[in-house]
Amino acid sequence: MSNAVAEERTDRAAPAPDTEAGVNVKPSHRQPGALDLTPQSGAATVGTVTVDNPIMSAREVNVYYGDKHAIKNVSLDIGRNQVIAMIGPSGCGKSTFLRCLNRMNDTIESARVTGVITMDGRDIYDRRQDVVQLRARVGMVFQKPNPFPKSIYENVAYGPRIHGLASDRAELDEIVQTSLHRAGLWDEVKDRLSHSGTSLSGGQQQRLCIARTIAVNPEVILMDEPCSALDPIATARIEDLIDELRASYAIGIVTHSMQQAARVSQRTAYFHLGDLIEVGETDRIFTNPRHKLTEDYITGRFG
Amino acid sequence: MSETPRSPNERLPEALRDHRRAAEAVARGLKARYRAEARFKFYGMTAVALGMVFLAVLFFSIVSKGWSVFRQAYVQLEVFYDPAVLAPDGTRSSEALAQADYAALVKASLRKLFPQVEARADLRQLYGLVSSSAAYDLQRRIADDPARLGTTERVWLLTDDNVDQYYKGRIQRSESEETRPLSDQQLAWADQLRSSGAAQLRFNKQFFTSGDSREPELAGVWGAVAGTFFTLLVTLLLSFPIGVAAATYLEEFAKKNRMTDLIEVNINNLAAVPSIVFGLLGLAVFINVFGLPRSAPLVGGLVLTLMTLPTIIIASRAALKAVPPSIREAALGMGASRIQMVAHHVLPLALPGMLTGTIIGMARALGESAPLLMIGMVAFIVDIPKSLFDPATALPVQVYLWSDIPERAFVERTSGAIIVLLAFLIVMNGLAVLLRNRFERRW
Numbered sequence: 001m002s003n004a005v006a007e008e009r010t011d012r013a014a015p016a017p018d019t020e021a022g023v024n025v026k027p028s029h030r031q032p033g034a035l036d037l038t039p040q041s042g043a044a045t046v047g048t049v050t051v052d053n054p055i056m057s058a059r060e061v062n063v064y065y066g067d068k069h070a071i072k073n074v075s076l077d078i079g080r081n082q083v084i085a086m087i088g089p090s091g092c093g094k095s096t097f098l099r100c101l102n103r104m105n106d107t108i109e110s111a112r113v114t115g116v117i118t119m120d121g122r123d124i125y126d127r128r129q130d131v132v133q134l135r136a137r138v139g140m141v142f143q144k145p146n147p148f149p150k151s152i153y154e155n156v157a158y159g160p161r162i163h164g165l166a167s168d169r170a171e172l173d174e175i176v177q178t179s180l181h182r183a184g185l186w187d188e189v190k191d192r193l194s195h196s197g198t199s200l201s202g203g204q205q206q207r208l209c210i211a212r213t214i215a216v217n218p219e220v221i222l223m224d225e226p227c228s229a230l231d232p233i234a235t236a237r238i239e240d241l242i243d244e245l246r247a248s249y250a251i252g253i254v255t256h257s258m259q260q261a262a263r264v265s266q267r268t269a270y271f272h273l274g275d276l277i278e279v280g281e282t283d284r285i286f287t288n289p290r291h292k293l294t295e296d297y298i299t300g301r302f303g
Numbered sequence: 304m305s306e307t308p309r310s311p312n313e314r315l316p317e318a319l320r321d322h323r324r325a326a327e328a329v330a331r332g333l334k335a336r337y338r339a340e341a342r343f344k345f346y347g348m349t350a351v352a353l354g355m356v357f358l359a360v361l362f363f364s365i366v367s368k369g370w371s372v373f374r375q376a377y378v379q380l381e382v383f384y385d386p387a388v389l390a391p392d393g394t395r396s397s398e399a400l401a402q403a404d405y406a407a408l409v410k411a412s413l414r415k416l417f418p419q420v421e422a423r424a425d426l427r428q429l430y431g432l433v434s435s436s437a438a439y440d441l442q443r444r445i446a447d448d449p450a451r452l453g454t455t456e457r458v459w460l461l462t463d464d465n466v467d468q469y470y471k472g473r474i475q476r477s478e479s480e481e482t483r484p485l486s487d488q489q490l491a492w493a494d495q496l497r498s499s500g501a502a503q504l505r506f507n508k509q510f511f512t513s514g515d516s517r518e519p520e521l522a523g524v525w526g527a528v529a530g531t532f533f534t535l536l537v538t539l540l541l542s543f544p545i546g547v548a549a550a551t552y553l554e555e556f557a558k559k560n561r562m563t564d565l566i567e568v569n570i571n572n573l574a575a576v577p578s579i580v581f582g583l584l585g586l587a588v589f590i591n592v593f594g595l596p597r598s599a600p601l602v603g604g605l606v607l608t609l610m611t612l613p614t615i616i617i618a619s620r621a622a623l624k625a626v627p628p629s630i631r632e633a634a635l636g637m638g639a640s641r642i643q644m645v646a647h648h649v650l651p652l653a654l655p656g657m658l659t660g661t662i663i664g665m666a667r668a669l670g671e672s673a674p675l676l677m678i679g680m681v682a683f684i685v686d687i688p689k690s691l692f693d694p695a696t697a698l699p700v701q702v703y704l705w706s707d708i709p710e711r712a713f714v715e716r717t718s719g720a721i722i723v724l725l726a727f728l729i730v731m732n733g734l735a736v737l738l739r740n741r742f743e744r745r746w
Contacts, residue, residue: 146632
């Protein structure tokens with residue numbers, strides 16, 4: 001048995017002549033109709049990066065942290081009312097790419113972003129684009145639940161308040177209640193809205209973070225490994241929640257767990273060392289990956 | 304024991320060759336480690352004990368010298384408001400009454416108490432038992448109620464400070480008469496007054512309500528307390544907002560480049576500059592260039608602000624750095640602008656640390672006398688300052704002034720002023736702890 005594997009290994013290990021970074025770039029591996037990207041570095045993306053009527057699209061995005069080239073010429077669309085999962089081994093740049101979509105990389109001094117990311121046709125990195133407005137339309141949920149050290153009510157009400165979405169207290173109450181309902185947290189906290197947000201359990205805190213994100217009624221929700229700090233039951237609840245939310249929002253989720261990606265998303269994008277290797281329908285990616293690296297990752301050979 | 308893998312590498316230290324030897328090595332070292340721990344604990348406790356001992360010695364020496372200031376000797380005299388003395392030609396107008404000879408009334412009462420004293424020199428000594436302020440007390444009583452004219456009443460009047468010191472045991476009969484401020488017969492009269500109950504040690508209201516005075520029995524700290532209060536008010540109102548704003552800007556908004564590094568180095572250096580330098584700066588700039596009034600709490604406050612700012616900025620920056628970045632990211636991710644993120648989320652969490660830094664700075668400002676001496680708060684101020692522009696003095700300066708005076712009564716007043724200063728400090732620190740606990744949030 002081990003011999004067979006070794007044979008397989010030596011078989012594939014023989015690099016083809018037009019290979020870069022050990023990756024096969026022969027045209028036969030590209031699906032007809034895929035976007036033809038001329039690689040500056042690394043390989044071309046396998047699969048369809050575009051969707052019809054995307055809410056956001058990224059074209060030829062490069063991200064540099066100082067001298068380190070973290071994201072290499074990535075192009076990807078985020079579709080409306082669907083979940084796209086970004087998977088890949090540690091350090092492959094999926095979180096970095098996600099953070100580009102709401103310009104959270106602006107907070108890092110050494111980060112430099114090139115390329116075009118548009119939302120509804122307008123470049124979000126344009127000088128005239130107000131980043132505050134962008135972040136009201138593109139919300140983010142972080143890996144470690146980070147509720148504000150204020151009351152549960154204040155946590156959810158903060159966004160609507162600063163963006164002026166409610167004209168009086170009654171409307172604000174309404175928004176808070178609706179958001180907590182949609183996040184599946186209302187029944188558990190309705191009697192203790194004045195308690196501190198940090199007094200909740202991990203899973204509840206993450207749902208609170210989701211509630212405050214949807215309280216401003218964004219168009220896109222970005223989730224950076226939202227369940228990695230949670231136990232399986234809390235994880236399951238949040239996955240159910242994501243499924244409900246996609247009826248109203250476009251969701252991009254970065255995840256380490258392939259099972260989660262398979263359960264929750266409609267499209268999956270596989271990143272590897274800063275390159276976007278393959279994109280496609282989730283079912284197809286996990287049953288019939290076209291790229292060797294994708295297949296290796298999914299079958300557990302590395303990562 | 305299970306078979307432990309033996310390492311083939313003979314160059315590895317013995318302990319790493321197999322599990323058993325590792326365990327033995329750990330066991331061998333345990334005793335020395337626990338001994339070192341116990342030693343360290345002992346050093347710590349000794350240091351704390353030493354600190355407590357010094358603190359106790361300090362408090363004891365101050366309190367033992369100063370606690371007696373809270374009582375003062377009064378003598379009860381029967382005073383007859385003699386119209387013949389106060390209104391000899393019949394005029395009872397308030398101006399005439401104000402200028403009458405009230406000292407004569409005091410002398411008459413004393414003569415009545417000790418009728419056997421007749422010689423002029425002896426009478427002068429007798430009159431010296433009562434404070435010179437007694438005449439003014441009587442004048443005030445008549446001014447308050449002119450109907451008292453012609454009546455007799457018993458009044459508690461301040462004794463001379465030397466009698467007070469004798470009652471408190473600071474002047475001993477055993478001292479030789481030439482060096483003693485009170486003569487033998489004065490001591491005898493004082494004893495007589497005390498044993499008959501005419502003289503008593505009562506609560507020293509003067510100390511807390513009056514300003515400085517040449518007469519020790521009249522000298523009080525209230526002027527210095529008011530001066531310190533106004534000075535610290537100016538310091539707090541200026542240094543807290545400026546310090547917090549500067550720290551917030553440097554920490555949250557300024558780009559990290561050579562210029563901000565230079566600023567940071569300079570602020571750290573300023574925190575170590577001797578305080579008298581700030582006093583010279585205040586003299587040169589605030590008084591000479593801006594022409595602000597000398598000895599005013601405003602100028603004192605400005606000088607102390609300059610001195611306290613570096614401390615507050617450094618403490619505030621540390622407090623801001625301690626706020627976890629996850630809170631900032633959460634706020635920014637919600638679409639808060641930078642200022643909103645800082646004002647709504649970072650500052651409230653950093654506030655306890657900033658308050659602590661402010662109180663430390665204020666406590667230092669409370670006790671500083673050198674810079675205040677430079678700007679002129681060294682003058683002998685009798686009137687209680689009522690505004691920021693009236694000449695004033697401060698508690699530490701008052702302590703310094705009184706410590707120089709030879710009269711014995713000022714020794715207890717110096718210590719008494721120190722006690723008041725320490726009480727001020729304890730109240731301020733208590734307030735700081737209260738505020739900090741109220742604003743402290745757990746995240």
